Amino acid sequence: MAPTDSRHTRSPGEAVMARLEELARFSTDRTALTRLYLSAEHKSAAKQTQVWMQEAGMEARIDAVANVVGRHEGREPGLPALLLGSHIDTVRNAGKYDGCFGVIAAIEAVSALHAAGERLPFAIEVIAFGDEEGVRFPVTLTGSRAIAGTLDPATLDAMDADRISIRQALQQFGCAPIDDPRVSRRRQQALAYCELHTEQGPVLETEKLPLGLVTAISGASRFAITVEGVAGHAGTVPMQLRQDALCAAAEMILAIEHLAGETDQLVATVGCIEALPGAANVIPSSSRFTLDIRSPSDRVRADAIGRLEKAFEEIAGQRRVRLDVQRTYDEPAAGCHPALIEQLEAAVSRAGITPLRLPSGAGHDGLAMISLCPIAMLFVRCKGGISHNPAESISTADADTAVRVLIDFLHHFDPSRLRAN
């Protein structure tokens, strides 16, 4: 039998999967994986990540906002860097792969270069961001915004449920003061940002493909919609005299589904609904529901929102109910850089995999990093499209394929092609 505990006999995928298991032990909960930004377990995980970066030949440090940053120099010291990475914070009761996979896979790729004594015509930095999930504090992307130079200092006053501010938590964590000049990067020093991440959706599994090329991190808008009708006794008000707020909401929900279904590059979801007063024998006087609408194209999203607002008004008018539509969130799409996608796509093709392009419907650190440099993402197939759940899973074979494709991409990466675009 092969000695499976020796790193030298392991495939890159096996090595990555073993480290992901190890990393999952840093959890606040005993029975579930929970690792929030700036928690003690986040610190332990960051220290372990730093050690792994050092073992891969990188100079590694934890920066002023608790990002772990490892640097692998290029053919000469101080060259502009290709940034790789993802995040090591988790949601509550998380899976082991969301975020962590991208960090560990990047370290594994650099480790391979290091083991082979390879120096590339650019530096590589691997970053393990600390606040992508935004669970502990009412803000998110603190780590990547700090690096991109777009972090609003007021953000650091945001408090968690125990009234501890990010600023206080950073001190407790042991970070250097936030004005550390090495936190935010100069544009000339950052060539691009590439992130490997689990898909968190079912497309690659459905298409039977291990990897997918992200076209953009979708822009998203959220709405709180209220319909006000007239309450009435379920037995005494004839159908034609009703102004039923829930029936109006139901028609709007189907209009949303219909529009998204017939529109390319658009998803739209009603996740919450309520009918008031909420008694089986009372016609609902009001109904509230949420709308989450996303597209890699801001034009497609804006157009769909306009159509839906018009459809809602028509439905409300026909049904003699009042309508209130509040936009509660709005984030533009972050398009991946075409030449960067092409270079990742070439590596995917060289691995014998049919390249598939797809948007990222979920948000990622790239949303912040795009302010600094071109971004791209490579998605890895996950089981059942499940994420943010202990059932989250990727296969060792897919992890292996992903790391090998990343290494191949690094070997071929040509920063000059980004400028040409």
Next chain:
Amino acid sequence: MAPTDSRHTRSPGEAVMARLEELARFSTDRTALTRLYLSAEHKSAAKQTQVWMQEAGMEARIDAVANVVGRHEGREPGLPALLLGSHIDTVRNAGKYDGCFGVIAAIEAVSALHAAGERLPFAIEVIAFGDEEGVRFPVTLTGSRAIAGTLDPATLDAMDADRISIRQALQQFGCAPIDDPRVSRRRQQALAYCELHTEQGPVLETEKLPLGLVTAISGASRFAITVEGVAGHAGTVPMQLRQDALCAAAEMILAIEHLAGETDQLVATVGCIEALPGAANVIPSSSRFTLDIRSPSDRVRADAIGRLEKAFEEIAGQRRVRLDVQRTYDEPAAGCHPALIEQLEAAVSRAGITPLRLPSGAGHDGLAMISLCPIAMLFVRCKGGISHNPAESISTADADTAVRVLIDFLHHFDPSRLRAN
């Protein structure tokens, strides 16, 4: 100016409205009208009602289940009686007219006969039932079931939120033991039961009519419907791969509304809805909603339920979601007696009012009384169709019309025509 505080100068409508104001003072809440079955305030209201019955020349008593029963003898003592009445218990934060109007209007009608020294070829009994709303105990129609002889003695063990049983509450109220032979009536002694009640719906107001003739107390079925789909990330699951439980529920809700809208004599209502897990950015994995469906025709209701169950199954099949439909309540319709409707209708016509027939979508004591004798109901127009609410309102003019029509009906009532049907 006319001395408005003298009963002799008041119209019957004014007298009724003044007493309804007086009765509304018997309330457990200071700022709202709440008078639950067997409460201290119910007892005070019952005593006051008994006094009013006595003032109207009736022999009046409070029976073993706290019904107030007043008897006006006919041309000779002991004749079979026409039963009139309604209930004096209320919901929490109630209006002043639901139930109470029918009791006070009946007393007012008997009072007019008494004042004129009239004796009819039948006795009249006015009954103020005590438990029509079913708010305090998890049972309802205790008073009318006892009189109809259909009260299950086990019902008396039902407990309120403070673990007081009906049996205990009856003792505290001071009622005679439940085996009092005068509680349940012999069929030969009960000619018919007629109830005046606010419509609790908008039909009469819409039709600009003060009164309406009830064809039947609708039968009702209630369902708890659960749809089970598959949760997913609102951004990452393409529309065509979704099994969205809420979209399926929305389609079912519109199917319900559509079927009820195109079916005569049917109303159907979804009053409660829930989507789980209930986050704006998660595709609902399950959705639960209620269905309340009513018709004066049991055949129409059964047919509609069959069609809806088929429609739900089709929608669930097309959308690949699981469906669970639980029937939680089922009560057949109680048809008003055709010859009794006709006699009431004749009185309405003699008052110069276009007779309109309509079902009672709400339940009433007639649901129990139909086991004893033929029933009928006369609806009085209410403002905005509102009931079970402090805004509940009827006009003095309509109250007056109702009492005058009732008196006229009593003058013309011919029990022999009921047997002919």
